[in-house]
Structures are given as structure tokens and as C-alpha cells.
Amino acid sequence: MSAEDGNGTGSNVTGDRDTTRTARLLGVPLDLGANRRGVDMGPSAIRYANIAAELDAAGVGCVDDGDLEVPRLETSSPVPDVDDSEAASNAKYLDEIGGVTATLADAVATTIDNGATPLVLGGDHAVAMGSMFGAGRHTDDGIGVIWFDAHGDYNTPATSPSGNVHGMPLAAAHGRGSFADLDWADTDAVSEEHTVLVGIRSLDEEERTALRESEATVFTMREIDERGITAVVEDALEIATDGVDGIHVSLDLDWLDPTVVPGVGTPVRGGVDYREAHAALELVAERDREADILRSMGVVEVNPILDRDNQTAEVAAELAASAFGKRIL
Ligand SMILES: NC(=[NH2+])NCCC[C@H](N)C(=O)O
Numbered sequence: 479m480s481a482e483d484g485n486g487t488g489s490n491v492t493g494d495r496d497t498t499r500t501a502r503l504l505g506v507p508l509d510l511g512a513n514r515r516g517v518d519m520g521p522s523a524i525r526y527a528n529i530a531a532e533l534d535a536a537g538v539g540c541v542d543d544g545d546l547e548v549p550r551l552e553t554s555s556p557v558p559d560v561d562d563s564e565a566a567s568n569a570k571y572l573d574e575i576g577g578v579t580a581t582l583a584d585a586v587a588t589t590i591d592n593g594a595t596p597l598v599l600g601g602d603h604a605v606a607m608g609s610m611f612g613a614g615r616h617t618d619d620g621i622g623v624i625w626f627d628a629h630g631d632y633n634t635p636a637t638s639p640s641g642n643v644h645g646m647p648l649a650a651a652h653g654r655g656s657f658a659d660l661d662w663a664d665t666d667a668v669s670e671e672h673t674v675l676v677g678i679r680s681l682d683e684e685e686r687t688a689l690r691e692s693e694a695t696v697f698t699m700r701e702i703d704e705r706g707i708t709a710v711v712e713d714a715l716e717i718a719t720d721g722v723d724g725i726h727v728s729l730d731l732d733w734l735d736p737t738v739v740p741g742v743g744t745p746v747r748g749g750v751d752y753r754e755a756h757a758a759l760e761l762v763a764e765r766d767r768e769a770d771i772l773r774s775m776g777v778v779e780v781n782p783i784l785d786r787d788n789q790t791a792e793v794a795a796e797l798a799a800s801a802f803g804k805r806i807l
């Protein structure tokens with residue numbers, strides 16, 4: 479039976495929730511996927527930016543489940559002990575990240591079973607694998623996903639120019655390349671055709687080809703330039719939610735323009751501005767109020783070392799609150 483039993487309703491057509499939403503914060507201080515220190519401090523920085531108060535203002539209950547324990551970069555080995563596949567060894571720390579993914583997926587699935595909505599605080603974007611696998615676990619055909627990011631994160635171990643796993647989580651969820659053979663990668667959790675990427679402006683060569691050939695919908699910055707953020711996000715919500723049990727919303731802070739969020743490890747010029755980002759996440763909340771679509775959310779890639787005065791963490795906390803229903807009026 480579906481995980482949403484405890485969540486008031488079980489599908490996106492059931493209408494108004496009969497229960498008040500409770501957000502459960504779970505920090506995942508993972509930086510192995512970025513292969514760079516700093517994002518491990520993301521959960522602390524987002525809490526320091528008062529995410530609990532922001533959620534309170536959104537009218538949702540907030541329980542903080544603390545941080546998941548993750549292996550440290552200094553004491554981890556980038557290549558696997560047993561080199562079972564040449565391609566897999568190009569993905570740095572993949573074994574360790576697989577372990578974190580499996581633990582996180584269990585935690586997320588349990589939280590949803592208990593009737594709450596996981597809000598996962600990264601950590602690098604590799605944490606999205608655990609969130610998606612957990613959120614999609616008890617669904618028949620997988621969940622939809624909206625991926626707000628400058629990047630496609632659609633590399634596989636074989637195609638990644640960097641070997642950094644935070645550039646691969648969406649490809650993992652779609653079971654591409656060697657991810658299909660990894661026992662911790664739940665390739666049924668996410669529905670490929672209900673996956674929508676929004677705000678994309680940086681793709682590697684083979685990643686671009688793979689995305690073009692996939693069933694996912696990609697709205698690049700070009701579409702946002704032309705049609706505006708609200709039209710694009712309304713389309714994204716339509717595609718992601720149509721016929722599935724709910725969606726995971728993944729917010730990589732580098733989705734925004736680097737002038738708004740200096741504290742990210744892989745900034746790309748030309749992102750959405752502060753108001754556009756809020757408009758997008760307010761639309762998510764609006765749809766959620768109508769049709770109970772939000773199964774889980776992740777806020778990732780906040781790097782306090784690179785930030786100024788915790789601005790990026792503050793934006794992360796505010797945007798999460800918008801997604802959970804905080805309104806101006
Ligand atoms: N979640 C992120 N910040 N991903 C950045 C990925 C950058 C680049 N495409 C790579 O594969 O290395």
C-alpha cells in the first residue's frame with residue numbers, strides 16, 4: 479500500500495489535505511559528491527538561518543531529526559576497494575555515497591510512512607538520490623521530480639568529466655549507465671517521464687545528449703527568458719504531477735544567479751533572481767494546497783565557506799518555507 483496513507487491522502491487528485499503538514503528536517507552533511515569541503519556545513523548554516531522559524535511562518539509544524547552520520551572526506555578513499563567496473567571507479571567515493579544513500583532512503587521512507595514530509599538539508603546534490611529513492615519507495619509507478627538547478631546532474635560514471643557524483647543523481651534515479659547495476663540504486667523510485675528540470679544552463683557534452691534522448695522534460699533558462707518563470711513552473715508542475723502519487727522537489731541553490739547566492743561550489747552565471755525563485759516555489763505550495771503533491775523536498779549545495787554572511791543559507795531557508803506554504807499575504 480502507498481506510503482501516503484499516513485499523510486492524509488494518497489494521490490494528487492484527492493484534493494485538500496485533512497491534516498496539517500509536518501516538515502521533518504534531516505541534515506545530510508555529505509561533501510563526498512562534490513569532492514570539496516564546505517557543503518558539509520550546509521545543514522548547520524541553514525538551521526542558523528532559522529529554517530524552523532521560517533517553516534513556522536509557513537504554518538507547518540517542524541521537527542528536527544538532526545543530522546545523518548556520513549563518512550568524512552579526509553578518511554575516505556575516492557576509488558572503491560574492489561574495482562568491479564572500470565567506469566564505476568571514475569565516480570569518486572561512489573561506495574561511501576551508496577551507503578549514505580541507502581540510509582537516507584530508509585529515513586525518508588519512514589518519515590513519509592509516519593505522515594510527515596521530509597525536508598532534507600544538504601550536503602551536496604548526491605543526497606538527492608537517497609531522498610528520491612525513499613520518497614518513491616511505496617509508490618506503484620514512481621514519483622515525479624522537479625529539479626531546480628543550473629546543471630542537469632545527468633552524468634553517469636562513464637560520461638562524467640569530473641567524476642563528482644553530485645553531477646549524477648538524476649541519471650542514477652533513471653537507472654542510466656552503470657547505476658542500473660548498483661544494488662543501492664532504486665531505479666523504480668522515479669518516473670522518468672514525470673521528471674522536469676527547470677533553469678538549466680550548464681550541461682556537459684554527453685550529458686546533453688543523454689538528456690535529449692531521455693523522457694524527462696528540460697526547461698532551460700532560455701524558456702524562462704521567453705515565457706517567464708510562472709508559465710514555465712506551471713507547466714513543470716502539470717507534467718511532474720500528472721498521474722503519479724506525488725513529487726520530490728529538489729532545489730540546488732546554484733539554480734539562482736550567483737549574485738544572489740555566492741555560497742555555492744559550482745556557480746553558473748545567468749540564473750533566476752530572488753523573486754523568480756520565490757514565485758516558483760510559491761507555485762509548488764499552491765499546487766500542494768490544491769492537490770497534496772509534495773512528498774519530499776531537498777535543499778542542497780549550500781557552501782558556507784564560499785558564502786557571504788550566510789546569505790545563501792538564508793535564501794535556502796526562505797525558499798523552503800515558500801515551498802511549504804509561506805505567503806506574503
Ligand atoms: N549538483 C551540482 N552542483 N552539480 C554540478 C555538476 C557539474 C558538472 N556537470 C559535473 O558533472 O561535474
Ligand SMILES: [Mn+2]
Nearest residue numbers: 628629730732
Ligand atoms: Mn547545480
Ligand SMILES: [Mn+2]
Nearest residue numbers: 603627631730
Ligand atoms: Mn545539482
